[in-house]
Amino acid sequence: xxxxxxxxxLGAVPLVLGIATIxxxxxxxxxxDPTLYMMAPGMSSEVVEQLRVNYGLDQPVHVRYVKWVGAxxxxxxxxSFSYNRPVLDVLMDFLPNTLVLSACxxxxxxxxxxxxxxxxxxxxxxxxxxxxxxxxxxxxxxxxFWLALMLILTFSLxxxxxxxxxxxxxxxxxxxxxxxxxxxxEQVADRARHLVLPTLSLALVLAAGIARYMxxxxxxxxxxxxxxxxxxxxxxERTVVFKHALRNALIPVITLVGLYIPVLFxxxxxxxxxxxxxxxxxxxxxxITRRDYPLVMAASxxxxxxxxxxxxxxxxxxxxxxxxxxxx
Amino acid sequence: MKKLLALxxxxxxxxxxxxxxxxxxxxxxxxxxxxxxxxxxxxxQREANPVPDDPRYGGTVVAGAIGEIADGLNAAVTSDYSxxxxxxxVGLMTLIEYDADIQAQPxxxxxxxxxxxxxxxxxxxxxxxxxxxxxxxxxxxVAFTYRTVTNxxxxxxxxxxxxxxxxxxxxxxxxxxxTVRIRLQPHSEFLNxxxxxxxxxxxxxxxxxxxxxxxxxxxxxxxxxxGPFVFVSHAAQDRWVFDANPAFPEGTGGRxxxxxxxxxxxxxPTTLLTELLTENIDxxxxxxxxxxxxxxxAEHLEFQTFTFRNYVMVVWNSRRPQLADAxxxxxLTMGTNRQEVVDAILRGYGAVAHTSVPPFHWAYDPExxxxxxxxxxxxxLLEEAGWVDRDGDGVRENADGVPLSITVKYNQxxxxxxxxxxxxxxxxxxxxxxxxPLVVEWGTLLQQINTPELRDFDGVVMGWVTxxxxxxxxxxxxxxxxxxxxxxxxxxxxxxxxxxRLAVTLDRDEAAPLWAEYQDALIEEQPYTFFYFIERxxxxxxxxxxxxxxxxxxxxxxxxxxxxxxxx
Numbered sequence: 001x002x003x004x005x006x007x008x009x010l011g012a013v014p015l016v017l018g019i020a021t022i023x024x025x026x027x028x029x030x031x032x033d034p035t036l037y038m039m040a041p042g043m044s045s046e047v048v049e050q051l052r053v054n055y056g057l058d059q060p061v062h063v064r065y066v067k068w069v070g071a072x073x074x075x076x077x078x079x080s081f082s083y084n085r086p087v088l089d090v091l092m093d094f095l096p097n098t099l100v101l102s103a104c105x106x107x108x109x110x111x112x113x114x115x116x117x118x119x120x121x122x123x124x125x126x127x128x129x130x131x132x133x134x135x136x137x138x139x140x141x142x143x144x145f146w147l148a149l150m151l152i153l154t155f156s157l158x159x160x161x162x163x164x165x166x167x168x169x170x171x172x173x174x175x176x177x178x179x180x181x182x183x184x185x186e187q188v189a190d191r192a193r194h195l196v197l198p199t200l201s202l203a204l205v206l207a208a209g210i211a212r213y214m215x216x217x218x219x220x221x222x223x224x225x226x227x228x229x230x231x232x233x234x235x236x237e238r239t240v241v242f243k244h245a246l247r248n249a250l251i252p253v254i255t256l257v258g259l260y261i262p263v264l265f266x267x268x269x270x271x272x273x274x275x276x277x278x279x280x281x282x283x284x285x286x287x288i289t290r291r292d293y294p295l296v297m298a299a300s301x302x303x304x305x306x307x308x309x310x311x312x313x314x315x316x317x318x319x320x321x322x323x324x325x326x327x328x
Numbered sequence: 329m330k331k332l333l334a335l336x337x338x339x340x341x342x343x344x345x346x347x348x349x350x351x352x353x354x355x356x357x358x359x360x361x362x363x364x365x366x367x368x369x370x371x372x373q374r375e376a377n378p379v380p381d382d383p384r385y386g387g388t389v390v391a392g393a394i395g396e397i398a399d400g401l402n403a404a405v406t407s408d409y410s411x412x413x414x415x416x417x418v419g420l421m422t423l424i425e426y427d428a429d430i431q432a433q434p435x436x437x438x439x440x441x442x443x444x445x446x447x448x449x450x451x452x453x454x455x456x457x458x459x460x461x462x463x464x465x466x467x468x469x470v471a472f473t474y475r476t477v478t479n480x481x482x483x484x485x486x487x488x489x490x491x492x493x494x495x496x497x498x499x500x501x502x503x504x505x506x507t508v509r510i511r512l513q514p515h516s517e518f519l520n521x522x523x524x525x526x527x528x529x530x531x532x533x534x535x536x537x538x539x540x541x542x543x544x545x546x547x548x549x550x551x552x553x554x555g556p557f558v559f560v561s562h563a564a565q566d567r568w569v570f571d572a573n574p575a576f577p578e579g580t581g582g583r584x585x586x587x588x589x590x591x592x593x594x595x596x597p598t599t600l601l602t603e604l605l606t607e608n609i610d611x612x613x614x615x616x617x618x619x620x621x622x623x624x625x626a627e628h629l630e631f632q633t634f635t636f637r638n639y640v641m642v643v644w645n646s647r648r649p650q651l652a653d654a655x656x657x658x659x660l661t662m663g664t665n666r667q668e669v670v671d672a673i674l675r676g677y678g679a680v681a682h683t684s685v686p687p688f689h690w691a692y693d694p695e696x697x698x699x700x701x702x703x704x705x706x707x708x709l710l711e712e713a714g715w716v717d718r719d720g721d722g723v724r725e726n727a728d729g730v731p732l733s734i735t736v737k738y739n740q741x742x743x744x745x746x747x748x749x750x751x752x753x754x755x756x757x758x759x760x761x762x763x764x765p766l767v768v769e770w771g772t773l774l775q776q777i778n779t780p781e782l783r784d785f786d787g788v789v790m791g792w793v794t795x796x797x798x799x800x801x802x803x804x805x806x807x808x809x810x811x812x813x814x815x816x817x818x819x820x821x822x823x824x825x826x827x828x829r830l831a832v833t834l835d836r837d838e839a840a841p842l843w844a845e846y847q848d849a850l851i852e853e854q855p856y857t858f859f860y861f862i863e864r865x866x867x868x869x870x871x872x873x874x875x876x877x878x879x880x881x882x883x884x885x886x887x888x889x890x891x892x893x894x895x896x
Contacts, residue, residue: 032771036778038407043485044802045812050483054539079543082398083564084405089356093564152602160606171602172594173566177390180569276594278565286565291771 004327005316012308017069019304020297024068027288027296028061034081034291055081068297077301078294082287087298090283095302097174098268098279104199106260109206114253116207117214121222121249122241132211140208145270148201152274155197169196172276198275202268210256218249251322258314262307352561359550362532365461370558373575377583387891388588389872391611392600396593397568400548401559403526404476404541407485409793409881410613412524417883418570418589419553420526421580423451423470424519426880430690430796432519435580436465436527436554446514446834451522453506456577459529460558467508472530474500474510482538488799489521492831515832516839520797529554556584556887567592576887585874585890604629604867610891611868611875613882617675623867630870633863634878635688639681640745640791641856642736642752643777647817648786650732655713657854660734661699662706663759664752670860673747677865681858683850684792684800688879690836691798691843698851707759717760724760733762736787737777739770745789748859763787778812788815798843801827804855816855823849871895 035051052058059067071078077087116136120129139147152171159168170176176190221227222245230240269281280299287295319325351367354360379385399411401419406412416422423437434440437451457465477484478495492515493499501509512518532552536544546552551559557570568591572584592609594600601619604612605626615623623631644651644660651657670678682698685691710716715724715732724732736752738745749765756763768776776784792803802808805827806819826846833839866877871892876885 030771031769031775036771036774038485043407044487046480047483047485047487048812050480050539054481054483054542084399084402084543084547085545085549090564149598152599156606157602168606170608171606172596172599172608173592177388177567177590177592177608274596274599276566276592276596276599278563278593282565282595289770 001316001319001327005312008312008315012305012312016301016304016308020069020072020301021065023300024065024297025061027291027293028064030291032291033057034293036291068294072297072301077298080287080292080295082290082292082295087294090295091280091298091302094278094280094283097277098272098281101195101198101202101268101271101277101279102261104195105202105206106257108199108203109210109260110253110257112203112207113210114214114250117211118218118241118246118249120211120215121218124219136208136211138208139204140212142205143270144201144205145274147204148197148271148274151197151201170194171197174277198271198277201274202271206260210253213253213256214249217252218245221245221249224248247321251318254317254321255314257317258311261310262303354550356545356549358545362461362552363550366552366558369458369460369462370571370574373573377574379574379583383893384585384890385583386585386587386893387896388590389586389611389889389891390590390592390609391613392592392594392603392609393613394593394595394597394600396565397548397591400546400562401526401551401553402541402544402547403473403528404482404484404538405547413881413883414568414591415526416524417881417886418555418557419551419559420528420555421457421465421553422524422526423453423522426523426796428878428880430880432523437522438579440519446512448509448511449518450503450507450509453508454577454579455506456579457554458575459531459554460552460573461532463529463531465527465529465554466505467502468505469527469530470508471500471502472534473525473528476528476533476538476541477525479538482541486524486795488802489525491515491799492518493521513832514834516830516834517797518834520795523796527554556581557589560588565593565595581887584887589886604869607869610872611866613866615865615867617677617865619867620675620677620865628870629867630875631865631867632875632877633677633865635679635686635861636793636864637686637795637861637879638791638793639684639686639861640748640789640859641681642748642859643785643788643790643815643856644854645783645786645788645815645817646819646855647783648734649726649730650734651786653713654853655709656715656732657857658699658852659706659709659713659759660752660756660761661854661857662702662709663756663761664857665701665755666857666859667701669748669751672751673744674860674862677863678860679863681860683847683858684794684803684856685798685843685847686794686861686879689796689798691840693844693847696844696847696851699854703755703759710759710761715760722757722760723762731762732760733764734786735764735766736789737766737768737773737785738789739773740767741770742789748789777815780810780812780814783815783817785815790815799827799831801831804850804853818853818855820849820853823853 034055035048056064079085080087080090083090116132120132123129155169156171159165170193174191174194179187179190182190227240227245230244268279269285271277272279272282284296284299287299319327354363393410395410397411397414398408399406401415403415403420406415421436423435424432425435427433436453436457438454439452441450442448451470453467453470459465475497476482478490478493478499492513494511499511503509529552533541533544533546548562553559556573556576558573560569560571562568570589572587574583576583594603597616597619600612601615601622603609620631623629644657646652666680670676670680679687682696710724714726717723718725736749738749746765746767753763753765776782777788802811802813804816804818804823806824808814809817809819826842826849830839830842830846833842866882868875873890873892874888878884
């Protein structure tokens with residue numbers, strides 16, 4: 001197992017480097033450069049030239065590539081053009097925010113998806129099953145950003161200004177503006193309150209998909225001989241479903257973890273914009289439009305690594321839950 | 329899952345720095361060194377200067393806008409509006425300030441004088457302004473700032489500020505600790521730069537090589553100012569926090585009324601509007617025109633607009649045969665109903681532009697004879713210029729059979745500019761001119777129009793923001809034809825003469841008639857079809873009182889805003 005993981009990790013190195021190389025040349029091939037975004041009357045061509053020198057853009061692209069790879073291998077990702085700070089510092093500001101949001105959304109999505117899928121499978125063809133199917137299909141076909149706006153409209157604007165609910169949720173940001181003056185538990189509660197709407201808008205869409213998978217997988221397992229045997233030997237239905245069927249039905253769902261982690265990163269871009277969540281998705285989109293090459297490179301390098309690691313994680317989890325699978 | 333959530337929350341709470349005393353901590357070495365001194369100084373000054381007994385003092389004002397304060401307080405590298413505003417009015421100080429009539433008033437400089445021949449400008453500084461780490465602001469800081477912004481290696485974006493100044497160390501001389509002399513050639517509105525370029529601290533930045541200033545943490549990680557507000561913290565793409573400077577002297581307006589000012593970055597306009605309506609933010613800078621009715625309807629909100637220095641136009645490339653004749657360019661303007669454009673796409677929040685001179689500016693000629701919307705007159709002008717529909721296809725041709733077909737480019741993702749190109753297409757078709765709108769990615773477009781060897785466009789929809797010191801030399805003077813912004817390729821001796829004279833005419837009364845001539849000449853030449861000056865919209869909660877926003881900017885009197893005591 002350890003050998004397998006090491007082998008996979010070593011294999012990932014050229015893969016990630018290859019991705020970084022392609023991105024480097026594609027990003028640099030795009031017309032324009034960061035100096036164009038400061039254009040104003042009075043900004044002479046000498047100033048533009050000097051800026052390019054200060055940014056190191058006066059050198060040909062292959063020289064910059066070699067320098068970039070060399071520096072990166074020593075852990076130096078350079079300075080961000082748009083934030084005027086070391087790229088790693090910038091990423092370290094955004095990364096925790098994205099991870100918190102993604103982890104909560106992914107956790108909630110799997111919890112809700114697995115529970116609902118199991119209920120549907122156990123009560124197949126019941127009124128509850130059909131009702132849940134309709135609701136889940138509704139969420140599944142809804143884009144995150146639209147759901148986000150509807151959540152804001154309902155639980156923020158209408159809840160506070162029209163219906164006067166005792167609790168409503170903030171539409172933006174990760175903390176209240178009075179956060180600095182709160183006690184430690186109040187601070188945690190404040191953060192949780194800000195997490196609710198963005199987490200829901202990401203998780204509901206994902207949960208709907210996971211529930212569909214779960215229902216299918218559970219139905220397959222529940223018809224198998226060992227489940228019938230368990231029932232025949234007189235085990236209560238609870239034990240049959242949760243102990244025998246559920247564990248086996250979960251195996252294919254675990255693949256989804258690996259698949260959804262990258263989806264979560266790309267899906268967070270819209271949600272981060274709408275909820276003003278200072279995360280990686282926003283950082284990378286803004287870096288691309290402003291031609292902030294160092295930040296684009298470091299962020300995509302990070303994304304590529306995450307995807308490779310997530311897939312590895314899914315494969316390893318497979319072996320953990322399914323004793324039939326061995327990696328040699 | 330619960331564990332995961334709890335872990336995430338604890339991790340997130342721990343990620344934001346803060347020590348036991350509630351102070352923000354900084355990991356960057358420069359900031360870790362300087363910020364504790366700032367925090368100590370503020371604590372001392374709070375004790376030494378108790379808040380005056382006046383109900384207007386206190387409270388937090390929270391403002392929101394779609395963009396970051398990109399350059400922070402680094403005045404040496406700033407090219408964007410909100411950074412510049414925060415330097416001028418929030419964190420730093422400029423030597424002079426403009427009043428509502430755009431007349432220079434003392435600020436950091438308590439007085440100034442110009443030598444007889446106009447080549448020496450001497451500022452006398454206040455002696456009661458302190459950097460927020462306790463050092464006093466003096467003439468050495470001014471000299472340092474001047475040397476820095478005029479040093480080519482800094483790449484200070486608005487180089488035109490120094491067109492008539494003696495750049496570098498020779499241009500500035502410290503007479504005594506509070507007197508500084510700057511050398512220049514006499515030119516119009518020479519004080520303008522000093523109302524925009526804020527003074528930077530030499531004791532903190534003096535050792536930084538100019539080419540590395542842009543990347544220095546001073547800008548947006550831990551700026552140390554001397555202005556009415558003290559920097560507290562900044563989380564990228566999230567918020568800036570400033571506290572009132574307890575020691576800001578009475579002579580420059582005194583301690584701001586609000587205790588704390590928070591600037592939040594919320595990139596989605598719908599969310600911003602929601603936060604304003606639900607009172608999570610007090611001020612919403614620059615809402616979109618379609619949001620105006622919602623703000624006006626809400627009883628707890630105030631709504632205001634002002635005409636801004638930003639105009640939108642279609643640039644005509646006079647190097648092209650179809651566009652070489654001024655009569656054709658005049659006809660293109662006369663065939664377009666610009667008022668309709670303002671009403672349709674800006675919901676009326678704009679003022680039709682006739683030239684590059686904003687309607688609120690002293691140089692604006694109210695009696696200006698602009699080109700009217702007159703399709704018949706436009707058609708007659710085209711006939712006169714030799715453009716007639718010779719083959720009956722609905723498009724005019726010249727004697728050589730070249731059709732009057734013009735491509736108008738605009739940048740991707742800019743709906744308003746796309747609308748302008750398409751409205752022109754529809755309206756000019758009626759007078760036999762074929763306009764083809766063409767979308768181009770922003771970076772690519774700038775390269776096509778800025779590169780002197782390329783100038784790959786017939787017409788292009790663009791916008792400019794002007795300074796209070798108007799100067800179109802870079803745009804229309806034939807001497808700058810190989811510079812990036814000579815988009816129209818204008819070569820007009822009359823315009824050259826007026827631009828040359830306007831640049832060096834010091835007296836406003838003497839300049840006014842020249843400006844009137846200039847505006848007439850520009851209308852005659854029509855290098856651009858000037859569309860409109862935008863109006864900036866702003867919405868705020870009525871609990872924030874005494875808010876003034878005008879062409880000087882939204883933050884111009886932020887130190888006088890106060891929160892209605894009943895609503896705290």
